[in-house]
Amino acid sequence: MASMLLAGGYRSFAAPAARALGITREVLNKHRNKHAAIWHCRSSYNSNTALAAETETSRIVAGNTTVASSSSSNRHSYRSQESTFPKYDRLLPCPSQKTTPRIEHLVVSKGGLVLEYICEALDLPPLFVADLIRFGAVYYALVCPQPPPTATEEEIRIFRRVTDPLVLRKRDSVKGKTLREAQKTFRVTNGDQFVEEGTYLRVHVHPKRFPRCYEIDWRSRIIAVEESYVVLDKPAGISVGGTTDNIEESCATFATRALGLTTPLMTTHQIDNCTEGCVVLAKTKEFCSIFHGKIRDKKVRKLYLALTASPLPTGIITHYMRPIRMAPRLISEVLWALNSIFTQSPVSLLSADFIKGWHRCQLEVIDCRKVPWPTTNIQDKYCVEDCGWPSQDYAYECTINLLTGKTHQIRAQFAACKAPLIGDSMYMAAAIAEMTNPGLNPFGKYNKDFSSECERETAVINWIAQYGKEPSVAIGLQAYQISWDDGEHSYKAGSPWWRCATA
Template sequence: MRWAALFLASQPRSQALVSWHQGAQRSDGGRWAILEEEADQRNVVYIGDVGGGSLVGDVARGLGSSEERARALVEIGAVWWRSCDESGRWRRVWSTELPAEATALRVYPRPRRFEACYCDWSERLCYVDSAYVVVDKPPMLPTQADNGNSVECVAACVSRHSDLGILRPAHRLDAVVGGCLVLARNRKALAAFEGWTKQRRVSKYYVALTTVPVRERDVDHDMLLPATPEDREKHDTLFGPGPRLVRPKGDADDRGFSSASWKPCKLKIIERSKHVAGSGFYETRLRLVTGRPHQIRAQFAAIGAELVGDTLYAPGPLAVLWEDHVDPAALAAARRDLSAPTAPIGLSARAISFAGRDIHATLAPWWRA
């Protein structure tokens, strides 16, 4: 079958087509060390009455910090600006020159750092053509720019370390997940990929690592994705920005949400769980049928096979969220216990197929490295 070939075939990398500016760089070379040396516990700072002077000076004044630190924040992408026009939209600062129309700044004084970006990207290139680049994303690196850091993300790293130009993520992988990620080289390619995704003409293949074997063939649920303002407010009040909740297919209980907020969520097991020699873990190969946020993580947790290391889907606290008439204190405790992972989880995107392209990850999953 075609999916079997996807996992078994070896895909040659196209490194010869790309010039790499740097090799296996393992750190930022101390360029932004000042961000660690001068601690600032504030998450975000707003600075008004700017313009007419130095951007770095305005940031330093607003933070009460050195200009060296302010310059590092600008360089790493932690500074945003807006004008007094009707839109009031915040835009990221891309240089040390502040636009003349800027009237206010938003600064993230302690940007999150992602050291996983300092790897040998040349060995992570899976595929390149005139429209797309596919890379083997390392875990613990965001697909897209973080609010306080536009430098340490996949697209920026690959662009910076190669001659491939500006790249845009065509889809997402969670930061804690590694594997095949498609980057579009232009807006036309991006729109085409989005169209294929909506038509379910993009096939994504994963391997999951669990502490128990998975016996199911088809894993079929509905996922709660609030579709109305009322549902979003209720969801955020009850559950916050934590895990995605799923219910078994055919379950008619909407849990007080509108039926429109429950979306089909399905994946297929294409190779039953196999014990990983010398460990207490099992590997399962699967294909996504739908593409929902956290889909594999939520569905595996729902069938009692949570992914190794996925603290956001710990079974005990997760079950509390589904109970009727939960005591507010118990609900708050469960939400605290469901913390975002701080290390890679047992999930890796091993292959992706679209528009006649069958592309495979170049490196083994982190637990086999």
Template sequence: MQKPVASVVSLCPQLWHRHFRRAPLLPRARGLPSSSPILTRRRSVLPRSTSTHLAAVSTAAAAAAAPSATPYPVYDRLLPCPLQDDPPRIEHLVAREDEVAADFIARSLGLPPLYAADLIEFGAVYYALVAPQPPPYASPEHFRLFREVTEPSVLRRRASIKGKTVREAQKTFRVTDPNQRLEAGTYLRVHVHPKRFPRCYQIDWKSRVIAVADEYVVLDKPAATSVGGATDNIEESCAVFTSRALGLETPLLTTHQIDNCSEGCVVLSKTKEFCSVFHGLIREKQVKKLYLALTTAPVSTGTITHYMRPVNRAPRLVSEDCIERWHLCQMEVLDCSKVPWPSSSIRKAYNVNGCGWPQQEAAYECKINLLTGKTHQIRAQLAAIGAPIIGDSAYMTAAMAAMANPSINPFGRERLSYNSEEEKEAAVEAWIASHGKEPKSVIGLQASEISWDHEGKHHSYKAGVPWWWQDPDS
């Protein structure tokens, strides 16, 4: 069983050299030697269906290669944070004997032990008691290993899954401790290159705090940051960095989200109880959210209604027609005024993606009352009416494609008639392909105001001046 281990390591031989041979020395972290090879790179997130490898380590191979279990010290987050993406890499492992999580990952993937420990600290490692079904394109070896570790006679001998269905035992959870013990047969999903947020280290977080109350904190979230972290990175987030800036012993909790590329008002909770209260207010539509959107074209005042495809991946597709099971999306445009297109110095200072919009004589600042809160809703709706948000590389390219060929949008007013479901599905895939990549920096969207009433008190907060009105030289 040595072969699967070797195959994992050989996946990225060039990556190994770039990752560690030329790794700079980083500031000494608490409890670690300054020359330790540690997590310094970034990857973009891939869907699970594109995951790379399922590997099993035999008892004999483990015994031959295993170092003694090492208690890893507590350490601070790592600097400097990388600015460039690394190639996507997600690995899948199955323990063949009782193991220590970080040791097993390091040995199986050929990674330095401290790197494996960092991945766990970042929240980039998940486990399940039983391995999930491999995807259809997996190799025969993958399927053989899956059948071996999920054989009913094998599962019956595992006390940890007694009383659970196979589906329940395949549910994934984060590994939270590098020294976590893994029972033989445990499955691991390892995000080797977590998504990084270098902007977190450039922000004066105290200056972004709008209000501190007994139960919550209101933050003017900077763009290019995540409110609560990513699937594979729960450390580099607004909640974590704001908690540290305020010296809070208990980390703040997220109550709602805005896109990474957006800025503006976010409410973070000090307690689980207020989290529950705020979620209830959102469900009951008692939280009012006003946005400022900097668009490429004028938008008429009034309510804009679309229906969003219920698929949890970007780009979000919307239709003016009501489609069964699609989600209602409504926003009210309160005002729209013509403003100067952001100057080159502002665009450079905030790393705004030009996106190739052909007419840049003027922009339009829209004040929007968000009536329903769906992911990417404002961005998708404005792009659908031909007024995409400045800097929004994900949706502006599709808007330009629709300008050049209105029939390309299978949900637009000038869509074609399709002779079959297969033909329509092909048109949908072509429409998705016309969209661009998610912005890595700022777009012209700010959550400018948030307000709610609770226990007889009115709570209302405003964000600062949006980036497009700021002086980059001040």
């Protein structure tokens, strides 16, 4: 059995619409069993990634829009498949339509080139699979990881067969490795990579896309170019260094091209995709290491501008965040304090056991001023979502000194203070739900004692259900200024989107 679906359901292939990219036939025609069982791979950014010239000549001709039978008598010939697959125009530029997520998990049943194997196992055109590899959307592991609880009996049977110690003992590639080491995944960077029988493959058939990459004048977003780093005014709606399934459509990639650099820029820190503003990109690994050290030693100062739905007093806000690395990030609403309104240190309202293991989040609200709510034209221009906040006459622009740097920290903390960021469809939805139904948040100030752990877990699940989806483009948040070495190096972003003139 060639494929093993470990998570999610199989979705029919929907080819993206875009113009074609060229690719040599040499990659597709090399011998299947070249250099058996040995290959080199890496999980870092592919330095050879570049935006190929658009052409109108390398399209696949539509000949048959149905998927052929998987029986051996009807296997596709992927070296002459012009009459086999439906017409499509490749992954780049970005398609206008959205595709639903689709991730395929495979266990290789017969050794061969990774590109050819995926084509045959998933009935996908080779040019499309080549683009997925270029996007960083294909991963492999020497040994299949443990199937999830939802796996079928057949999938579990395959897992047990390919991970049987007697089987693994015969594979030279796993000798000297623990099972955990052999199950570690790496990004596939070359379609010619050989995958032996028993190898695990994960294919993100529909990678997350960032169409705004193609709308930005990237050269105008460069704030500074120094010997070892570049400072970028990151646009909202684009990842800094790429996602799990897409390293092509990222700020690092497009800034590299805009500057004509031969070596790819590297990320030194992250801000959310929906946040705009200052990002430092390294030209060298040495500077990456140096800058990481400065962040660790708290020598990097980050100021943010936030556009909120309600005002906040100035002072330091402290919360504790649940140590689970998935969105939404849940925090305790009880453990927060505005220093400016206390004459002495506030007393914790929760026991120490409750926050044990949770991460402390601190930020300082330097100032907060009343401003007009962004016009409909401005919101439409920057794809800012109307999240249903009841009053939209005025907003509040806050200047923030970020004291700790946790994922979604500002967004989660402000929502907990009933001052969610404008356009933040994930956290504003929960803030509205809590205002409508006080006590819904099991970690809020109305938190109650639960009779059992099961009751608590149910309450947490119900609370998470109140959060919305991640914003698609922009929210009211800008990384306004970044500085280090006591201000010796200091950079500011341009005006945030909400200060722009009416579109």
